[in-house]
Amino acid sequence: MYNLLINAPQLQNLLAQGTPCAIFDCSFDLMKPELAGGFFADARIAGALPADLDKDLSTHEAGMAVNGGRHPLPQREAVARWLGRMGVHNGMQIVVYDRNKSQYCGRLWWMLKWLGHEAVAVLDGGLQAWKDAGGAIASGPFTPPAPAAFELKAPLRQLVLTDKVVAHLGQPAQTVVDARAGARYRGEVEPLDPVAGHIPGALNRPFAENFTEDGRFKSPELLKAEWAQVLAGRSVGSVVHHCGSGVTAVPNL
Numbered sequence: 696m697y698n699l700l701i702n703a704p705q706l707q708n709l710l711a712q713g714t715p716c717a718i719f720d721c722s723f724d725l726m727k728p729e730l731a732g733g734f735f736a737d738a739r740i741a742g743a744l745p746a747d748l749d750k751d752l753s754t755h756e757a758g759m760a761v762n763g764g765r766h767p768l769p770q771r772e773a774v775a776r777w778l779g780r781m782g783v784h785n786g787m788q789i790v791v792y793d794r795n796k797s798q799y800c801g802r803l804w805w806m807l808k809w810l811g812h813e814a815v816a817v818l819d820g821g822l823q824a825w826k827d828a829g830g831a832i833a834s835g836p837f838t839p840p841a842p843a844a845f846e847l848k849a850p851l852r853q854l855v856l857t858d859k860v861v862a863h864l865g866q867p868a869q870t871v872v873d874a875r876a877g878a879r880y881r882g883e884v885e886p887l888d889p890v891a892g893h894i895p896g897a898l899n900r901p902f903a904e905n906f907t908e909d910g911r912f913k914s915p916e917l918l919k920a921e922w923a924q925v926l927a928g929r930s931v932g933s934v935v936h937h938c939g940s941g942v943t944a945v946p947n948l
Contacts, residue, residue, distance in 0.1 A: 723749075771809065872898050
């Protein structure tokens with residue numbers, strides 16, 4: 696079982712062995728969300744399923760939203776129904792990827808953990824790593840698989856809402872880490888949200904700093920050293936990760 700990262704050869708081996716897998720293409724463009732379907736149709740891992748950040752991994756119906764913001768989470772039951780419609784069941788190894796240096800696919804990784812599914816991993820390096828490894832590519836229209844049943848289990852990750860964060864601001868038991876780029880954290884630019892700046896006391900670790908130039912995660916040793924600098928002695932268990940809307944915080948997590 697892979698529950699964090701998987702590389703392209705490892706995924707190829709799973710598929711060759713006939714392991715039940717569901718692969719989701721989460722490619723997206725935050726500034727041009729209408730392009731998501733075109734990305735998927737243009738080129739994807741053979742057999743991959745589409746996961747649209749706006750349409751599938753968020754809800755814009757107030758009564759169905761768990762939280763607020765630009766990309767509110769759907770209720771867990773709604774996500775489970777969507778997974779079932781996509782032919783996904785609890786016995787599958789799930790792999791998520793994008794073509795954006797894992798900027799978006801982590802959202803679905805986290806959501807599946809939130810639904811209680813442990814066997815979900817991010818494809819390190821995304822679509823380009825798959826192509827580099829000679830993996831099969833598909834394009835064109837998508838035919839949904841036969842539906843399945845996806846059962847909710849106890850959450851493996853915790854969603855912290857704003858009221859709890861506000862209540863613990865400035866307390867040593869909570870360390871807020873902002874995953875946005877430095878300029879947005881400092882309030883110098885704000886292309887998306889109505890108010891610039893950051894949560895009082897929040898630290899800054901831009902999510903892109905976790906990756907090498909080719910979109911793969913840096914080594915565990917290097918990441919550990921860099922994060923030790925960011926936290927400066929603060930407890931790892933105290934960290935609450937956030938970004939602008941609950942997407943790019945996940946690479947930090």
